[in-house]
Amino acid sequence: MLSGIISRRGAKAGEAAETASTARLRQIEREVDQEQALQIGAAGLGFFGAILSVAVNPAFALLPAIAFAALGQYAVQGWCPPMALLRRLGLRTSREIDGERYALSAAIAEPLMPEIDRAGAD
Secondary structure, three states: OHHHHHHHHHHHHHHHHHHHHHHHHHHHHHOOOHHHHHHHHHHHHHHHHHHHHHHOOHHHHHHHHHHHHHHHHHHHHOOOHHHHHHHHOOOOOHHHHHHHHHHHHHHHHOOOOOOOOHHHHO
16 A cells, blocks of 8 residues: 555656656747857847948948857857857857757656665565
């Protein structure tokens, strides 16, 4: 009787852990990585710079040039100054996000094995 209660509690704990892992996996799927944030920021800066250069002052045409220079540096070197800011804001790289995603997927796919009492195995 006691083993039945323990096995049911263990099953409920396993289901709760799997539900939490699945929820975290869904949250990771929606997470924006540094490269995506850099591309979104460069597009926004380029757009607003172009609009401001036409509407306000032609000097604002430097904003798209700076944004595209940062994208070019990232494409060539894999790093640019805005990446440090994105890191400080808490954004992770796609490699870090993928690592957590694969670890959670493996944990969900492999069920937890129960502890085996060695005294009873002999």
